[in-house]
Amino acid sequence: MEQYYNKAMQIINEVNKVVIGKRNIICKVLTAILAKGHILLEDNPGVGKTTLALAFSKAMKLNYHRLQFTPDVLPTDVVGFHLYNREGESSQYKPGAIMCNLFLADEINRTSSKTQSALLEVMEEGKVTVDSVTMDVPKPFVVIATQNPIGSVGTQMLPESQLDRFMVRLTMGYPDLKSEISILKQRQNSNPLDQVDTVACTEDILAMQTIVEDVFVHDSIYEYITLLIEQTRVNPLIALGVSPRGSLAVTNMVKATAFLSGRDYVIPSDVQYIFKDVTAHRIILKPKARVNNVTVDNLLEDILHIVKPPRIIAK
Amino acid sequence: MFSNKIRYLLLIALAGLISILYNEYIMGLLFLIVLLLPLVLLALLGISCGMVKAELHSMVHVASKGEKVPITIQLYNPTIIPIYGMKIDLIIRNRFASKHHKKELMVTMDGRSNLCVSCDLQSKYVGNLEITLKGIRCYDYLKLFSLKKKCKASLMIAILPNFYEVEEEIVTNRSGQYTESEHYSPAKSGDDPSEVFAIRKYREGDRIQRIHWKLSSKQNELMIKEFSDPVNCSVLIFLDLSISKDKDSLAYIDALLESALSISYTLLMRKQYHYFSWFDSKRGICRRMQVLSEKDFYEIIAGLIENPNPTHPFNALSTYLAQYPKEQYTDVFYITGEISDGKLDYLSLLMAAEKRIIYLQEEGNNIRQEIRSLNINKNAEDNVNAIAKLGIGLSSINIHNLRSEIQNLRLN
Numbered sequence A: 001m002e003q004y005y006n007k008a009m010q011i012i013n014e015v016n017k018v019v020i021g022k023r024n025i026i027c028k029v030l031t032a033i034l035a036k037g038h039i040l041l042e043d044n045p046g047v048g049k050t051t052l053a054l055a056f057s058k059a060m061k062l063n064y065h066r067l068q069f070t071p072d073v074l075p076t077d078v079v080g081f082h083l084y085n086r087e088g089e090s091s092q093y094k095p096g097a098i099m100c101n102l103f104l105a106d107e108i109n110r111t112s113s114k115t116q117s118a119l120l121e122v123m124e125e126g127k128v129t130v131d132s133v134t135m136d137v138p139k140p141f142v143v144i145a146t147q148n149p150i151g152s153v154g155t156q157m158l159p160e161s162q163l164d165r166f167m168v169r170l171t172m173g174y175p176d177l178k179s180e181i182s183i184l185k186q187r188q189n190s191n192p193l194d195q196v197d198t199v200a201c202t203e204d205i206l207a208m209q210t211i212v213e214d215v216f217v218h219d220s221i222y223e224y225i226t227l228l229i230e231q232t233r234v235n236p237l238i239a240l241g242v243s244p245r246g247s248l249a250v251t252n253m254v255k256a257t258a259f260l261s262g263r264d265y266v267i268p269s270d271v272q273y274i275f276k277d278v279t280a281h282r283i284i285l286k287p288k289a290r291v292n293n294v295t296v297d298n299l300l301e302d303i304l305h306i307v308k309p310p311r312i313i314a315k
Numbered sequence B: 001m002f003s004n005k006i007r008y009l010l011l012i013a014l015a016g017l018i019s020i021l022y023n024e025y026i027m028g029l030l031f032l033i034v035l036l037l038p039l040v041l042l043a044l045l046g047i048s049c050g051m052v053k054a055e056l057h058s059m060v061h062v063a064s065k066g067e068k069v070p071i072t073i074q075l076y077n078p079t080i081i082p083i084y085g086m087k088i089d090l091i092i093r094n095r096f097a098s099k100h101h102k103k104e105l106m107v108t109m110d111g112r113s114n115l116c117v118s119c120d121l122q123s124k125y126v127g128n129l130e131i132t133l134k135g136i137r138c139y140d141y142l143k144l145f146s147l148k149k150k151c152k153a154s155l156m157i158a159i160l161p162n163f164y165e166v167e168e169e170i171v172t173n174r175s176g177q178y179t180e181s182e183h184y185s186p187a188k189s190g191d192d193p194s195e196v197f198a199i200r201k202y203r204e205g206d207r208i209q210r211i212h213w214k215l216s217s218k219q220n221e222l223m224i225k226e227f228s229d230p231v232n233c234s235v236l237i238f239l240d241l242s243i244s245k246d247k248d249s250l251a252y253i254d255a256l257l258e259s260a261l262s263i264s265y266t267l268l269m270r271k272q273y274h275y276f277s278w279f280d281s282k283r284g285i286c287r288r289m290q291v292l293s294e295k296d297f298y299e300i301i302a303g304l305i306e307n308p309n310p311t312h313p314f315n316a317l318s319t320y321l322a323q324y325p326k327e328q329y330t331d332v333f334y335i336t337g338e339i340s341d342g343k344l345d346y347l348s349l350l351m352a353a354e355k356r357i358i359y360l361q362e363e364g365n366n367i368r369q370e371i372r373s374l375n376i377n378k379n380a381e382d383n384v385n386a387i388a389k390l391g392i393g394l395s396s397i398n399i400h401n402l403r404s405e406i407q408n409l410r411l412n
Helices: A002-018 A023-034 A049-059 A075-079 A113-125 A177-186 A202-213 A219-234 A244-260 A268-282 A287-292 A296-306 B002-021 B025-051 B213-219 B249-269 B294-305 B316-323 B341-349 B367-372 B380-389 B402-407
Strands: A039-042 A064-068 A080-085 A090-095 A102-106 A127-130 A133-136 A142-147 A168-170 A238-240 B053-057 B062-064 B069-077 B083-094 B101-109 B113-121 B127-139 B146-160 B184-190 B192-201 B223-230 B235-239 B274-280 B285-291 B328-336 B351-361 B392-398
Touching: A002 A023, A002 A049, A002 A202, A002 A244, A023 A039, A023 A049, A023 A142, A023 A168, A023 A202, A023 A244, A023 A268, A049 A064, A049 A102, A049 A142, A075 A080, A075 A113, A075 A127, A080 A127, A113 A127, A113 A142, A168 A268, A202 A244, A219 A244, A219 A268, A219 A296, A244 A268, A268 A296, A287 B062, A287 B146, A287 B294, B002 B025, B025 B127, B025 B146, B053 B127, B053 B146, B069 B083, B069 B101, B069 B127, B083 B113, B101 B113, B127 B249, B146 B294, B184 B192, B213 B223, B235 B249, B235 B316, B249 B274, B249 B285, B249 B294, B249 B328, B249 B351, B249 B402, B274 B294, B274 B316, B285 B294, B285 B316, B316 B341, B328 B341, B341 B351, B341 B392, B380 B392, B392 B402
Parallel strands: A039 A142, A039 A168, A064 A102, A102 A142, B062 B146, B235 B274, B235 B328, B328 B351, B351 B392
Antiparallel strands: A080 A090, A127 A133, B053 B069, B069 B113, B083 B101, B083 B127, B127 B146, B184 B223, B192 B223, B274 B285
């Protein structure tokens, strides 16, 4: 485990060479990857979303595809299609952009609902079905989707029911002053992506994912997670709380968080660390929450405050 | 506390006298202890009071009128010194009112401990309830001294009005007219081809132009497109929050908000899109919002209760007319607590097929008394007729019996 923990730290350090001042976000993205989840980055243009995905693909030697989602992108562009070969009198499968390890779906909100559904279906099942023929996507398989809240007129923001498919929703935000100066200096003469070394391969990622699965979770932690999720379902200002899929996502993320902290067991602070990122996008507020400008973040803070974490005593 | 100090001074005097009378070492020591004890207690009080922390929390951010709102004061004493007596001062104020009221809680606290003190608050009126933890006052064991620590914690809880559905039909159905609109009825079909309302199977008598040929070829039977019915937004609810100083402002504001919002709620339930407008004294303009969904309805409530000083002395209708000069409406509902010549003049300038004043009054007051003072005519009866001739209907609601009055409101 220690060997893979060191590899994970190396991946973070490599990506940090390019995406400066966002170590927290880099850690959470890697946590989601190790938890076999998908990531939704919702942020303004030009904050480094594509650079982040490229840096990860280079550091982890993942086969990377990027698809800019525009209104005319078809489902077949994503999943592929069968082409009839007249010479051999057979149909040949032409793979779509999805057949890779790391798929960057840029501005997913700009495409039609049909194309969004095609992608979300693959994310959920891990398989592509074209003309009744099913194919597995390569392993490991991660989707990083981006959504741009600015200029969203005429776009179709992912509905809340579909956002559930993403393990985490993150916001990168603008870099701080010091980081932005470093970015400006760094990009004068060279492309910082060239400085990213490959420190892991697909087999390493699969091994890390297996180790994360074996991280120990005490019954009191399961109970703590369940109590937190239950509060999202009974809160008077929440119309739709977190689903069981969300509970599973929280459990998987805390195990990955424990792994990235160098532990093979989960502690309550791991749950508190990732709870908001994993659950915020799965919650729909009631209209009356607008009256006091109540946000999902406020309610999740209240929930974390109300539900007391279990006391873990080391023996 | 003053009486305790007097008693202690007497105790010091007595101890001093005894030590003089019985000239022994132990009596002298006792006198010294009695003399120095208050100083020690004061020092311990200073340390514990200075280190104690207080925070204000509430899980409830939005509540209804009359609903209990639990608030929690979390106290933390990091020192080993227990605090014998602690008084927590809370100030509770509805931002619509200038007055506030205080609440005091007495607790004791052990050393190195956390304490959660809960209390329930209730508000009789709608508005933003501001709860401030003004400070905590700690007392020593003998209650000789007290020290105050200021705190800056505050909470804001939105108290929602109750809304009731008006039983009578308040807007006549004018949807037979073809209107241009960006919004379409979710309940019934119409003749606007720009938006498809529904797809259904062909029935005898359906027009051939309405056949959905692509879907029909897929389904192997004739399918018909039903077009949408554009809905107009030609109903206006104008809420006038100007109230004279002799009236109980909080009760009137509460009644005005509930009445106006009940009418808006009724229209929303009946899928009648409308405008809701009021004068925002913070921004100095009339705000007007379209009510198309429940989300818009609660946005309006948020806008109304965030106004810290909703009452204003002048005629808001004049501001509205200046902002929206040439608008036409089918129905205008003007909800007010006062009627004056100026208001009637501006109301008559609004271009609407039906105009109605909904006047809020207290028990014993009469709309006719208020109308008598108007300059249209000297006689109240003539004034009522004169108002009717202006094309303005009159209805009243008793502010002390809101639910029944709103539900049974007669407008037509």
